[in-house]
Amino acid sequence: MIPLSRCAQRTTVFVLIFASMQLPALANVDPKKGRVTTNPTSGNSYTIEQEVAYGRQAIPEIEKELPLLPVDHPASKYIDSLGHRLAAKAPGYQFPYSFRVVRQKEINAFALPGGPIYINIGTIQAGSEAEVAGVLGHEIAHVVMRHSTRQASRQAKASVPLAILSGVLGASVGGWAGSLAQMGISIGAGGVFTKYSRDAETEADMVGAQIIYDAGYDPYAMVTFFQKLKQQQGGGGGPSFLASHPDPGNRAKNVASILSRFPAKNYQQGDIPEFVAAKDALSNLGPAAPAQTSIEAAVALHRLPTKELASDTFTNYEHGAFRVSYPSNWQLQGDRNTALTLYPPGGASAETVAYGAILSGFTPGGGGNNLDEGTRQLLSSIQDTNPGLRSIGQPANTSVNGRPAKSLELQGNSSIQENGQPIPERIRLVALRGKGNLILYMVFIAPKVDFDALLPAFERITQSFVLRE
Numbered sequence: 054m055i056p057l058s059r060c061a062q063r064t065t066v067f068v069l070i071f072a073s074m075q076l077p078a079l080a081n082v083d084p085k086k087g088r089v090t091t092n093p094t095s096g097n098s099y100t101i102e103q104e105v106a107y108g109r110q111a112i113p114e115i116e117k118e119l120p121l122l123p124v125d126h127p128a129s130k131y132i133d134s135l136g137h138r139l140a141a142k143a144p145g146y147q148f149p150y151s152f153r154v155v156r157q158k159e160i161n162a163f164a165l166p167g168g169p170i171y172i173n174i175g176t177i178q179a180g181s182e183a184e185v186a187g188v189l190g191h192e193i194a195h196v197v198m199r200h201s202t203r204q205a206s207r208q209a210k211a212s213v214p215l216a217i218l219s220g221v222l223g224a225s226v227g228g229w230a231g232s233l234a235q236m237g238i239s240i241g242a243g244g245v246f247t248k249y250s251r252d253a254e255t256e257a258d259m260v261g262a263q264i265i266y267d268a269g270y271d272p273y274a275m276v277t278f279f280q281k282l283k284q285q286q287g288g289g290g291g292p293s294f295l296a297s298h299p300d301p302g303n304r305a306k307n308v309a310s311i312l313s314r315f316p317a318k319n320y321q322q323g324d325i326p327e328f329v330a331a332k333d334a335l336s337n338l339g340p341a342a343p344a345q346t347s348i349e350a351a352v353a354l355h356r357l358p359t360k361e362l363a364s365d366t367f368t369n370y371e372h373g374a375f376r377v378s379y380p381s382n383w384q385l386q387g388d389r390n391t392a393l394t395l396y397p398p399g400g401a402s403a404e405t406v407a408y409g410a411i412l413s414g415f416t417p418g419g420g421g422n423n424l425d426e427g428t429r430q431l432l433s434s435i436q437d438t439n440p441g442l443r444s445i446g447q448p449a450n451t452s453v454n455g456r457p458a459k460s461l462e463l464q465g466n467s468s469i470q471e472n473g474q475p476i477p478e479r480i481r482l483v484a485l486r487g488k489g490n491l492i493l494y495m496v497f498i499a500p501k502v503d504f505d506a507l508l509p510a511f512e513r514i515t516q517s518f519v520l521r522e
């Protein structure tokens with residue numbers, strides 16, 4: 054628990070330091086009051102009803118994977134009541150919220166579209182009441198600002214889920230799981246991870262701070278919790294909440310920039326008895342069930358030894374739209390109806406690919422059946438979702454098994470870090486025309502330093518690619 058008297062003092066200091074700070078550049082923030090009052094609907098191709106329906110459909114699938122605390126446990130009851138109290142302060146549309154506690158010790162929480170919210174017992178155990186409220190406020194903000202469907206609307210336009218393993222081939226959305234993947238929510242064995250844009254995370258922090266302020270909690274608790282996260286991160290094997298969330302230090306600054314604009318008021322002092330009792334009841338639970346796989350996939354990727362990159366023997370794969378061969382030591386994510394991700398062991402996490410290939414397809418907008426235009430749209434959507442990427446030169450004409458194709462090299466930042474910095478990454482994009490208006494593409498990814506070692510494998514994959522009739 055954070056001593057609150059000290060907390061209040063630090064608030065004052067913090068406000069002084071950051072009083073002149075710029076607000077993060079978000080369109081819907083009132084620059085004087087630092088408040089977000091609207092939930093934007095522009096650019097969202099989902100109705101609120103659809104959004105709520107998607108979330109509801111996902112509940113049984115999600116809960117099958119998670120060890121949930123019974124609803125009558127004191128911690129479940131407390132979180133349910135706190136969650137609803139906070140949700141009542143959320144700006145904009147009142148979604149049908151639900152709050153469940155997951156019996157996992159990692160610090161994590163996530164929201165499904167339209168209102169279902171989950172929080173790990175590890176989060177409750179690590180926080181003060183106001184800090185736990187801050188985490189719930191952040192997740193409520195993801196719901197009320199409709200980050201999942203806004204992201205899905207952008208992804209559907211782009212159909213290039215480069216950062217997401219379980220993409221969807223073309224327009225054939227593979228049921229709710231495919232839709233959820235487009236919404237930035239992926240489900241693995243035993244875990245759920247979310248991936249929103251940095252702006253969405255900033256917005257969730259700001260709206261979350263505003264919600265807990267309005268509910269009577271010291272919004273500086275958001276900042277102290279980020280500091281705790283950062284400490285844990287420093288200890289190695291960081292908590293899963295960090296894997297999909299920006300640097301806690303930057304988040305603290307962003308939140309502080311709006312706190313300086315909120316009028317001072319008296320906040321709740323200390324933790325209420327129900328919270329203390331809930332926490333006590335959790336400590337009597339015994340050891341929490343470990344997550345089968347780490348939620349939010351907190352695996353940091355590293356450079357792989359050259360000899361482990363690609364075996365000489367290849368395996369064939371029959372996809373619904375094509376046939377392809379790939380090194381037999383590689384792993385495959387996806388199935389015959391979805392995008393495929395192929396990668397050497399340790400080359401990809403649940404969120405990003407550092408070594409390997411993504412094979413997918415999309416239908417270019419504008420109805421043109423033109424490879425140049427398709428390649429241009431593909432490139433621009435890849436750059437939208439990966440802002441650091443830049444193309445090297447112009448798309449070159451090539452062929453894949455006799456079919457006209459375009460090839461383009463890109464350079465960006467790898468998800469592998471060395472000395473705290475991402476190492477340079479090289480990407481090769483190959484696009485060719487499929488049936489009808491479909492453009493099929495292959496994205497080959499490796500750290501720049503290892504790209505040449507993988508080039509023979511990349512070329513062999515490219516030349517094995519055959520469209521199915």
Ligand SMILES: [Zn+2]
Nearest residue numbers: 195254257298
């Ligand atoms: Zn978030």
